Amino acid sequence: MTGRAEYPARRVLDDAPLLAAATGRPVKHRPVWFMRQAGRSLPEYREIRAGIGMLESCFDPELVCEITMQPVRRHKVDAAILFSDIVVPLKAAGIDLDIKAGIGPVVENPVRTVADVAALPRLVPDEVGAVAQAVRLLTAELGETALIGFAGAPFTLASYLVEGGPSRNHERTKALMHADAKTWHALLGRITDITIAFLQAQLHAGVDAVQLFDSWAGALSLAEYREFVLPHSERVFAEVESAHVPRIHFGVGTGELLGAMGEAGADVVGVDWRIPLDVAARRVGPGKALQGNLDPAVLFAGWDATEKEVRRICREADAALAAGATGHIFNLGHGVLPDTDPAILTDVVELVHSL
Numbered sequence: 419m420t421g422r423a424e425y426p427a428r429r430v431l432d433d434a435p436l437l438a439a440a441t442g443r444p445v446k447h448r449p450v451w452f453m454r455q456a457g458r459s460l461p462e463y464r465e466i467r468a469g470i471g472m473l474e475s476c477f478d479p480e481l482v483c484e485i486t487m488q489p490v491r492r493h494k495v496d497a498a499i500l501f502s503d504i505v506v507p508l509k510a511a512g513i514d515l516d517i518k519a520g521i522g523p524v525v526e527n528p529v530r531t532v533a534d535v536a537a538l539p540r541l542v543p544d545e546v547g548a549v550a551q552a553v554r555l556l557t558a559e560l561g562e563t564a565l566i567g568f569a570g571a572p573f574t575l576a577s578y579l580v581e582g583g584p585s586r587n588h589e590r591t592k593a594l595m596h597a598d599a600k601t602w603h604a605l606l607g608r609i610t611d612i613t614i615a616f617l618q619a620q621l622h623a624g625v626d627a628v629q630l631f632d633s634w635a636g637a638l639s640l641a642e643y644r645e646f647v648l649p650h651s652e653r654v655f656a657e658v659e660s661a662h663v664p665r666i667h668f669g670v671g672t673g674e675l676l677g678a679m680g681e682a683g684a685d686v687v688g689v690d691w692r693i694p695l696d697v698a699a700r701r702v703g704p705g706k707a708l709q710g711n712l713d714p715a716v717l718f719a720g721w722d723a724t725e726k727e728v729r730r731i732c733r734e735a736d737a738a739l740a741a742g743a744t745g746h747i748f749n750l751g752h753g754v755l756p757d758t759d760p761a762i763l764t765d766v767v768e769l770v771h772s773l
């Protein structure tokens with residue numbers, strides 16, 4: 419897939435703090451949103467999802483719109499993130515998989531051979547028409563709040579496809595990359611095409627920013643990341659550049675990879691809680707914004723401990739700005755845990771806005 423796509427004009431949200439922070443412009447307040455802000459921490463989510471499968475709900479535009487709006491109404495966050503999942507485009511393309519409660523994505527026929535790779539389907543934009551429709555409903559309803567679209571990065575999706583489900587050690591995935599680099603790159607090439615098509619469908623429908631989730635990239639050494647992953651993630655970012663929306667790149671445990679993840683073409687690099695933002699800024703280098711990085715487990719320690727951590731992170735973010743970072747978007751270092759008290763998230767938003 420080459421040739422830069424043309425995107426239609428999108429709504430203008432010049433004052434949206436999230437977009438300003440992501441592009442190095444002054445902000446009226448520090449923007450904040452939470453990964454997995456829509457989901458099991460919210461009683462209204464548990465209620466509306468009762469009896470409806472996770473994947474089924476991702477293909478129902480009205481339901482996607484409502485679930486995406488729930489945390490925006492409740493917490494007054496600066497961004498909505500489209501309610502979907504990284505495996506939605508794989509499912510839409512025809513790969514036999516399901517999302518099992520408490521486990522995650524499970525793939526019926528794992529992809530491990532040259533023939534498996536050759537048999538992978540392509541994603542036709544119509545197959546994610548329901549997602550595009552949800553984006554259109556949301557941009558009409560959101561007002562000044564930015565809508566973040568997203569996709570799984572090639573490595574993280576490859577891990578689910580090769581392992582057949584969630585994996586602690588990613589051993590089959592690493593075995594394939596080291597033993598048969600040609601098949602590995604062919605596999606990542608095919609997944610990259612799907613990821614690009616999924617992001618393009620969201621961008622055509624009007625999302626204001628995109629986040630590429632390479633959640634499990636932290637399992638890789640820097641050398642592995644550079645050789646086996648970076649060229650593919652780089653292609654994803656290059657293919658969506660002409661949409662002129664902020665591109666966020668996030669992974670967990672990626673302290674050693676932050677520079678390379680920035681090089682892949684992101685405007686904003688997401689940081690988990692393991693390193694301070696000012697240290698992250700030096701690793702990423704000047705000219706990019708940072709997103710993060712409150713440990714989601716700290717929210718279980720009560721308000722005093724949470725407030726202390728939020729203030730520390732904002733101080734370190736200011737040091738990051740002094741070190742060359744162009745903006746700070748407050749977020750968790752990974753997704754909201756299901757048992758989190760949603761009231762504390764609302765309080766975090768208020769505190770971040772006041773600092």
Ligand SMILES: Cc1c2[nH]c(c1CCC(=O)O)Cc1[nH]c(c(CCC(=O)O)c1C)Cc1[nH]c(c(CCC(=O)O)c1C)Cc1[nH]c(c(C)c1CCC(=O)O)C2
Nearest residue numbers: 453454455456457472502503504519520521522631633753
């Ligand atoms: C690795 C990954 C997946 N999915 C995603 C990632 C990358 C982000 C990350 O690192 O957390 C991305 C994702 N999945 C979901 C969102 C929604 C948007 C948001 O952040 O609010 C996003 C951005 C909804 C979801 N995706 C899933 C849920 C929970 C299922 C449910 O509510 O029934 C939600 C709200 C299912 C899912 N899907 C996946 C996992 C690990 C799980 C959790 C399994 C479980 O604990 O039950 C794969």
